[in-house]
Structure formats: structure tokens, C-alpha cells
Amino acid sequence: MPLLSICIPVYNQDINSLIKGLVNELQHSTIDGNIVILDDGSSEEFRKSNRALGNLSEVLYEELPHNIGRSAIRNKLAHKAEGKYLLFLDDDSQLFSSQLLKTYVEEARPGCVICGGRVYQKEEPTAEYRLHWKYGSLKESLKAEKRRANPHVFHSNNFLIDRKLFLGIQFDESLKQYGHEDTLFAYELSKKGISAMHIENPVRHDGLETSQDFLHKTRLGIQNLARLYKNQPVDFSNYVRLLKSYEKVKKNGLNRLLALFYKLSKENWEARLGSENPSLKLFNLYKLAYLCRLMLKGSESP
DSSP states (O other): OOOOOEEEEEEEOOOOOHHHHHHHHHHTTOOEEEEEEEESSOOHHHHHHHHHGGGTTHHHHHHHHHHHOOHHHHHHHHHHHHEEEEEEEEEEESSSSSHHHHHHHHHOOOOOOOOOOOOOOOSOOOOOGHHHHHHHHIIIIHHHHHHHHTTTTTOOOOOOOOEHHHTOOOOOOOOOSOOOHHHHHHHHHHHHHHOOOOOOEEEEEEOOOOHHHHHHHHHHHHHHHHHHHHHSSSGGGGGGGHHHEEEEHTTTTTTHHHHHHHHHHHHHHHHTTSSSSSSSHHHHHHHHHHHHHHHHHHHSOO
């Protein structure tokens, strides 16, 4: 049994640079580890690009016949992997350090959950990618000290976990589309009295999306969040700032007004959010108003 299995779910992404960097660290260290890659129904273009990685001795590469979703693919990776510890990395990650694995292994303990964080490019991208970059740089690219200040912070793009612990929880496969599967996973950890340890061991998030695509994914995530809010215990809302904001505006009777604002202002807001200088305050309002509209409609239509 290897000490470490690096688990990478892939969907329409060229991962050659990431994998070769990880293999290089494994080959130049004493870490007993391997890499498990599952392609989750990518197009043939990307499969052709990644398929040769399976020839590397450190790599197990498999292709699924169809897409099974973000939660199910991570669970399947954990069952395929044999390492005592699992390191999950997103396929749009790039290595920020040549000692990513060494740093994790030095911190690993039985029953651990360790989050290394993420960084975004420092260069300001063109306007069409500005919203995602600005949000990610200011709200997601946090030093370990800031992440420790909020015990509910958890991102599934770069974390190490004891395999036995993971298999006892797993991601909720009822969440088929994008968004908040990591929030629910963190909540399930908390119910077991486990919180993530945050360290400074980031990867670079390399998959900037256009504002249009980023807003679409944001809405999908809020749809998942609305489902979770209706089906989870009352204290689940304590783990999500957006839900706490929703409860506050609902208590004050403002949820219907915000839902109406979303209906009337959606196109204008999205145009402003796609500009060269998008406002994150407006982005927060956009998310809250959309959630209010979903809750009132009882559906997933915008």
C-alpha cells in the first residue's frame, strides 16, 4: 500500500504539465506514492492529449464512458486509490511549488484533513475574464492564516485526507451539477467533530472562465445550495455566508423585493459584471437576489 495517492478527476482539460510536475517530484523524493487519474467523459480531443500519461509507471489512468459528475468521480477515485492518504487536485491546477507533496506528507496524520489553498495569476486578464479573476484573487486566494480564522472554509481543489476518513463520509452523489459539494462535505466533517487544518501549500488555479460562464456556474451552484438548504438540518446555513444573508433578508421581509430586482435587473447586472471593473458588491447582490428568486419560485429557472 502506497503512503500517498494523488487523485485527479479530469474533464476536458489538458493535464500533461500538472502530471509531469507531480511525477518529477515523486521521482526525486523518497515519497511512496502514485497518481490516479479518471477521465470523466471528456471529448476525444482531450483524451488523446492525456492518454499517454497512462504509460508512466507512477500513473493509473482510466477513462469513464460517460460523465458521472463532480461528486461521484471523486468518490470513485477514492475507491480506486490505495494510498493511506489521498491528495485531491483539480485538473485545472498548476504546481506553485516543487515540494507540494513533501509538504503534505510532513503534515499528514491519521484522521487528518489538510487544505493547501490556491493562488491566481497576478497579471490582470482581459475584461471577459476579469470577474472570475477578481473574485478568485480577493475571495479564494487566501493565506493559511486567514483561512484558519474561518473554520468552515473548505475547497476541494487541493486537499489531503486520510483515506479511511474519506470513505466514511464521501461526497454526496445526489448533487449532479456544479457547486457546493465541498460545502456539504465540510459540513459532514464538522458533524464528526473534524475541521480542516489549513497550511500554506497552494496550487495555481489555471482555468479562468469568461464572466458569462462564471455567472452560469455561479447560478448552478446556488441551485444546489437551495436544494441543500431545504433538505439539510437547520444549522447547515451557519456554514454558508450566502444562506445567512438570505435568512436575514427574509426575516426582514426583503426577499420578495430582491427577487423582483433580480427579474428586472438581471441583464443590466450581468453586463456590469462582465465589464473591465466588475463590482464584487454587485456580484454578492446578484447571488443573493437569485437565491431569493429561486426560493420563491421553488424551481431552478432564472
